[in-house]
Amino acid sequence: MKPSYTLRPLCAALSRPLVPASALVLSLGASAAQAETITVATVNNNDMVIMQSLTEAFEKAHPDITLDWVVLEENVLRQRMTTDIATQGGQFDVMTIGSYEAPIWAERGWLEPLDDLPESYQVDDLLGPVRDGLSHEGSLYALPFYAESSMLYYRKDLFAEAGIEMPEQPTWSQVRNWAEALHDDDGEVAGICLRGKPGWGENMAFVSTLTNTFGGRWFDMDWNAQIDSPAWQEAVAFYVDLLDNYGPAGASSNGFNENLALFSRGNCAMWVDATSAAGKLFDADESQVADQLGFAPAPVAETPKGSHWLWAWALAIPASSDAKDAARQFVTWATSPEYVALVGEREGWTSVPPGTRQSTYDNAEYIEAAPFASFVVDAISKADPLDSSLEPNPYVGVQFVGIPEFQAIGTQVGQMVASALTGETSVEQALSAAQRATERTMKRAGYTD
Amino acid sequence: MTTTTTTGDSVKAPVADAGRGASALRAQRRRKFGITLLGWGVALIIFFPIFWMIVTGFKTEAEAIADPSLIFTPTLESYVEVQERADYLKFAWNSVVVSFGSTLLALLIAVPSAYAMAFLPTKRTKGTLLWMLSTKMLPSVGVLVPIYLLFRDFGLLDTRIGLTIVYTLMNLPIVVWMLYTFFKDLPREILEAGRMDGASTFQEVWYLLLPLTLPGIASTGLLSVILSWNEAFWSLNLTTSQAAPLTAYIASFSSPEGLFWAKLSAASTMAIAPILIFGWLTQKQMVRGLTFGAVK
Numbered sequence: 001m002k003p004s005y006t007l008r009p010l011c012a013a014l015s016r017p018l019v020p021a022s023a024l025v026l027s028l029g030a031s032a033a034q035a036e037t038i039t040v041a042t043v044n045n046n047d048m049v050i051m052q053s054l055t056e057a058f059e060k061a062h063p064d065i066t067l068d069w070v071v072l073e074e075n076v077l078r079q080r081m082t083t084d085i086a087t088q089g090g091q092f093d094v095m096t097i098g099s100y101e102a103p104i105w106a107e108r109g110w111l112e113p114l115d116d117l118p119e120s121y122q123v124d125d126l127l128g129p130v131r132d133g134l135s136h137e138g139s140l141y142a143l144p145f146y147a148e149s150s151m152l153y154y155r156k157d158l159f160a161e162a163g164i165e166m167p168e169q170p171t172w173s174q175v176r177n178w179a180e181a182l183h184d185d186d187g188e189v190a191g192i193c194l195r196g197k198p199g200w201g202e203n204m205a206f207v208s209t210l211t212n213t214f215g216g217r218w219f220d221m222d223w224n225a226q227i228d229s230p231a232w233q234e235a236v237a238f239y240v241d242l243l244d245n246y247g248p249a250g251a252s253s254n255g256f257n258e259n260l261a262l263f264s265r266g267n268c269a270m271w272v273d274a275t276s277a278a279g280k281l282f283d284a285d286e287s288q289v290a291d292q293l294g295f296a297p298a299p300v301a302e303t304p305k306g307s308h309w310l311w312a313w314a315l316a317i318p319a320s321s322d323a324k325d326a327a328r329q330f331v332t333w334a335t336s337p338e339y340v341a342l343v344g345e346r347e348g349w350t351s352v353p354p355g356t357r358q359s360t361y362d363n364a365e366y367i368e369a370a371p372f373a374s375f376v377v378d379a380i381s382k383a384d385p386l387d388s389s390l391e392p393n394p395y396v397g398v399q400f401v402g403i404p405e406f407q408a409i410g411t412q413v414g415q416m417v418a419s420a421l422t423g424e425t426s427v428e429q430a431l432s433a434a435q436r437a438t439e440r441t442m443k444r445a446g447y448t449d
Numbered sequence: 450m451t452t453t454t455t456t457g458d459s460v461k462a463p464v465a466d467a468g469r470g471a472s473a474l475r476a477q478r479r480r481k482f483g484i485t486l487l488g489w490g491v492a493l494i495i496f497f498p499i500f501w502m503i504v505t506g507f508k509t510e511a512e513a514i515a516d517p518s519l520i521f522t523p524t525l526e527s528y529v530e531v532q533e534r535a536d537y538l539k540f541a542w543n544s545v546v547v548s549f550g551s552t553l554l555a556l557l558i559a560v561p562s563a564y565a566m567a568f569l570p571t572k573r574t575k576g577t578l579l580w581m582l583s584t585k586m587l588p589s590v591g592v593l594v595p596i597y598l599l600f601r602d603f604g605l606l607d608t609r610i611g612l613t614i615v616y617t618l619m620n621l622p623i624v625v626w627m628l629y630t631f632f633k634d635l636p637r638e639i640l641e642a643g644r645m646d647g648a649s650t651f652q653e654v655w656y657l658l659l660p661l662t663l664p665g666i667a668s669t670g671l672l673s674v675i676l677s678w679n680e681a682f683w684s685l686n687l688t689t690s691q692a693a694p695l696t697a698y699i700a701s702f703s704s705p706e707g708l709f710w711a712k713l714s715a716a717s718t719m720a721i722a723p724i725l726i727f728g729w730l731t732q733k734q735m736v737r738g739l740t741f742g743a744v745k
Contacts, residue, residue, distance in 0.1 A: 076703075084597075089601050092689065265515065
């Protein structure tokens with residue numbers, strides 16, 4: 001038997017980390033009893049990264065509270081938070097949720113109502129549509145951190161070269177003509193960039209607004225799916241034709257990030273997407289087209305209703321939190337006018353979380369630093385989640401339907417639209433398959449017979 | 450005549466043999482070269498994504514998303530930012546504790562069970578082994594809610610002990626299977642000889658079985674460490690901040706909004722570095738373990 005074969009060194013090496021591990025687990029149990037530590041779950045978006053970097057400022061102002069961060073990608077975080085909240089796990093004290101979840105989770109009793117906010121919070125300063133989107137039966141359940149709508153970005157230099165003037169309100173047929181004129185067949189500059197990556201928050205956010213303005217809706221007043229209606233056919237056929245002919249290569253795998261990169265490198269003449277991209281596109285460090293950036297309201301077709309979306313990222317307190325008071329102090333701090341001012345001073349005014357407070361848009365420093373500010377506040381104010389389609393609909397939401405089943409429906413329909421975009425199926429086939437799938441889901445969920 | 454013939458044959462034969470030998474040698478060399486080339490090709494294909502990740506970590510965000518290029522000015526910008534935003538050492542320590550802890554625990558359970566199955570089999574042993582393996586076929590998400598509820602009630606959410614238990618259970622079927630095959634290859638006579646000399650069951654395992662199958666045990670342990678280190682589903686779902694390992698650290702740099710490739714690559718490089726170094730240092734045991742038994 002060779003001495004090297006003895007197990008002792010291996011066992012010793014393996015067991016070593018366990019000793020401090022058990023000691024640390026014991027100390028963990030002790031720290032959990034202190035209600036002052038709050039766990040904040042958030043996404044890895046730029047505005048949230050800034051919030052995380054200001055932890056020290058919050059802890060200095062609230063010495064009895066310390067912050068613990070859990071940062072995850074949006075979809076992972078949503079699944080993680082849903083598991084915890086549905087099982088009353090109590091792992092989080094503050095959650096970052098969107099306009100889609102807020103009313104649904106509030107209805108289920110998963111969130112703490114955020115009424116009785118202190119006067120200094122200036123709740124009336126919050127923009128109306130954003131506030132309504134985060135409320136349920138008149139009570140606010142999440143405080144808006146930043147909000148966005150959608151708009152048209154374009155390259156001023158390319159438009160000037162082609163002799164095109166941007167009207168105050170562009171239409172989709174104009175956009176098609178401009179895309180045709182500006183599209184470079186060598187693949188250097190695409191006429192237009194749009195979302196193609198499937199997902200309810202990716203391609204369907206855009207396709208929903210396009211369908212809205214073409215006169216379509218997701219459901220009629222009796223919750224019957226309308227996806228095979230002429231308006232949907234027309235809108236999706238228009239979308240597929242536009243991207244096929246004048247879009248960038250591989251458009252079906254482009255989401256917000258990919259298009260942001262394409263546009264900021266100068267590879268797109270136009271792009272319709274979130275207003276939150278404006279700050280990044282205007283930043284000369286990140287964008288090569290910062291000095292040539294033009295913007296206009298999202299294009300319209302049949303109706304202006306629902307032509308641009310409304311989305312807010314908000315902070316909510318789960319009912320299962322055991323540190324609700326401390327959590328409340330944090331959410332009111334992070335969404336307060338003082339926080340906006342703090343970010344403006346430390347990070348520069350283009351970095352302040354946009355779209356939540358009127359006072360941000362009354363601030364001369366912000367208006368000066370962010371020329372897109374008035375567009376954004378205008379788009380947000382005009383978005384109406386309660387009246388987002390030409391014909392009446394029973395749901396809340398512009399680019400989504402505020403029912404729990406929509407995540408599944410939106411993603412499924414998104415995949416079918418993407419398959420039409422890649423040419424795997426025809427638009428008619430894709431939409432009729434989407435219609436059948438949606439009908440099935442709605443029937444199973446008890447909305448229809 | 451006979452002599453001549455014999456001489457003629459004996460002269461011709463070595464010449465022919467030498468010719469055949471030379472061409473066989475050439476063919477062998479060619480084959481060896483071909484196999485080496487193939488080996489390098491496969492290794493490069495496997496390593497390329499890791500290489501690209503390491504390279505991307507040294508680019509700026511704009512360069513990371515631009516057209517792929519190897520010509521750029523390396524920067525540590527992403528590493529600095531990644532380090533500013535999250536405490537790498539805390540996550541790394543959690544990874545070390547959980548992956549080594551779960552491996553040790555799995556080996557402690559698996560060695561006796563594999564011993565029993567290899568040397569004292571019953572008619573149900575094969576069925577038990579297959580059943581154990583079948584638990585690996587269930588997608589993890591299928592048992593997420595029951596496990597989450599159990600963890601909540603036992604206070605194991607966001608604890609290293611909790612994650613260690615889950616990883617142990619997750620790897621146990623593979624560990625038992627691997628040990629079982631290594632043990633089965635060991636001639637029973639050796640253990641019987643030990644028993645004749647008066648060794649107890651414990652002594653038989655400790656002084657005979659384990660030392661003789663140590664390469665196999667080491668490679669099983671290494672595999673278990675690597676599987677635990679890379680596990681992302683349970684670590685993301687059962688931890689928040691205190692017990693989160695490196696997989697959660699990487700996940701926090703992914704984003705649907707904004708540019709993040711360089712930071713994600715920097716974080717990933719830092720996350721795989723310890724296990725890569727560990728794998729490098731222990732590759733001898735690993736290879737010996739994986740080929741152990743094949744030459745018998």
